[in-house]
Amino acid sequence: MSANASYPPGPDGVPVVGNTFALSRDIFEFYERLREEYGPIASYRVFGTDACMVAHPDAVRRVLLDDHDAFVKGDVLTRNLEDAMGEGLFVTEGEQWRQQRTRVQPSFYRERLNTYVPEMRATARETVEEWRDGAVVEANEAMTATTMKVLGRTLFGVDVTDEPVVADASAAILARFDTSRFWSFLPDTVPTPTNRRYRRELDRLREFVDELAARRRAQSPAERGDDLLSTLVGFVEASDLSREEFRDNMITFLFAGHETTAxxxxxxxLCLARNPDEQTRLREEVDSVCEGAVEADHLPELERTGRAIDEALRLYPPVYMFFREAARDVELGGYEIPAGTTLVLPQWVVHRDAAWWDDPATFRPERFAGDADRPEYxxxxxxxxxxxxxxxxxxxxxxxxxxxxxxxDYRFELVSAAEPELVASSNLKPGEPIELRIHERG
Ligand code: HEM
Structure with missing residues (x-):
């Protein structure tokens, strides 16, 4: 560390935030103010923890890529998630993480994923076939049901709609991560009704994933196929994965994979409903690229659609911030970050920073066309x-x-608020229904 490096600036002493944030705008305002007043790398204290916001793309890159081995996921994350998925890919560190990542990676190679497209399409069709011309659809509910089914069918070979335990456990686990709990950063020792229900549902979910594994083990290799469940079961049989690692990874993939995508x-x-001209252009692209059904081969050609998705993920990143902890003293952007400091990397702040994005609040997918003059991160x-x-x-x-x-098949327009209230919970969620009126194409 250089002799002159100093700790990042920030408000002194007493905590500058209360211990609950009712709505995301409170959290976002806090971080945005921190950036305005102290710059993109700024310190603060929360509940006795020294924390540091890292909201400059070059510093984000240093933390995640160039100097990644100086950081771990850290206490904040572990405390919240270790019960449910402490031995899984999202939480583990070091050699254990590296081995798990290497083992499951082939399940996510492009060729493997291409084989899931027919199931993704069929599931989407089931969703839209329930819709009627002129009906009002709640987007988040419809998309959550769709992504949950896709995940179950493609990675685990089960229809989760037939397994109420998954929906019940999902509700109980997500309830535990409501806004105030998530931000309280406290260990889960208090036997509140939410916590009791969480434990009960977690136990049921573990029994369920064990049962799925038992059903697979009873099948012949030919019957088993090679989805993620079979891959994980195979590793347990070869003693490359413990039973805890198996369970925690099943739960990791169930939870990391569906709410975010939904x-x-x-x-x-929401963005396309607010921008009917862009919606029309995407529909023209889909019509010209996909004759008949949407196929895996079509996806790379749906470039405009890809840019609209990128732009929606910029404005509304489902993971709106995440944490790291410095494992040793490091220098970052000219500042000294002592070992043990919690770092917060806020997508929300960086994605809406006028330093990198013109007119940041506006939905403009063409930003992602060609080589943009902005840092990668x-x-x-x-x-x-x-x-x-x-x-x-x-x-x-x-x-x-x-x-x-x-x-x-459909045009859609927004019936509910153009700027819905957002809730900064475990993910960035709408705090009110997002209602679309659906019109069949004539
Ligand atoms: C739009 C959808 C998604 C978003 C925005 C998203 C976002 C993220 C982010 C930001 C991380 C990094 C967290 C960190 O570094 O601390 C992450 C990690 C992870 N995601 Fe996703 N995710 C999405 C979909 C999925 C899906 C579909 C799956 C699985 C089927 C998945 C499984 C995981 C896993 C297992 C990790 C941990 C990886 C590791 O540490 O090696 N995610 N995700």
Whole structure:
């Protein structure tokens, strides 16, 4: 560390935030004010923890990519998630993480993912076939049901709609991460009704994933196929994965994979409902690229659709911030970051910073056309570096397939608020329904 490096500036002493944030705008205002007053790398204290916001793309890149080995996911994350998925890919560190990542990576190769597109399309079709001309649809509910089914069918070979335990556990686990809990950063020791229900549902979910594994083990290799469940079961049989690692990874993939993607789709629909001309242009693209059904081969050609998704993920990043902890003293952007400091990397702040984005609040997908003159990490909805989202390609393929399937058959307009209230919970969620009126194409 250089002799002159200093700790990042920030408000002194007493905590500058209360211990609950009712709405996301409170959190976002806090970080945006911190950036305005102290710059993109700024310090603060919250509940006795020394924390530092990292909101400059070059510093984000240093943390996630160039100097990634100086950082761990850290206490804040572990405390919140260790019960449910402490031995899974999202939380583990070091050699254990590296081995798990290497083992599951082939399940996310492009060729493998291409084989999921027919299932993604069929599931999207089931959703739109329930819609009627002139009906009002709540986007988040419809997209959550769709992504949950896609995940279950493609990665685990189960129809989760037939398994109420998954929906019940999902509700109980997500309830535990409501806004105030998530931001309280406190360990889960208090036996509140929410926490009791959480424990009960987590136990049921573990029994369920064990049962799924038992059903697979009873099948012949030919019957088993090679989805993610079979891959994980195979590793347990070869003693390359413990039973805890198996369970925690099943739960990791169930939870990391569906709410985020559903939110990405919901916000893309919101943006397109607010921008009917762009919606028309996407529909023209889908009509010209996809004759008949949407196929895996079509997806790379749906370029405009891809840019609209990127732009929706910029404005409304489902993962709106995440954490790291300095494992040793490091220098970052000329500042000294002591070992043990919690870092917050806020996509929301960087994605809406006028330093990198003209007119940042406006939906303008053409920003992503051609070579843009901005740092790579000005847009990081899927994180970056070795721990970037392993499901990124899966999510992008699914979002394109579902959007294209909807656009082929329907026009939609917004019935609810143009700028819905947002809730900064475990993910960035709408705090009120996002209602679309659906019109069949004539
Ligand atoms: C739009 C949808 C999604 C978004 C915005 C998203 C976002 C992210 C982000 C930001 C991270 C990095 C977190 C960190 O570095 O601390 C991450 C990691 C991860 N994501 Fe996603 N994700 C999405 C979809 C998915 C899907 C579909 C899956 C699985 C099927 C998935 C599984 C994971 C896993 C397992 C990790 C941990 C990877 C590791 O640490 O090696 N995600 N995701």
């Amino acid at each position: 939110l990405g789709l919901t916000y893309a629909l 000005a847009h990081f909805p899927f994180g970056g570096g070795p721990r970037h989202c392993i499901g990124m390609r899966f999510a992008r393929m699914e979002m394109k397939t579902v959007l294209a399937t909807i656009l082929r």
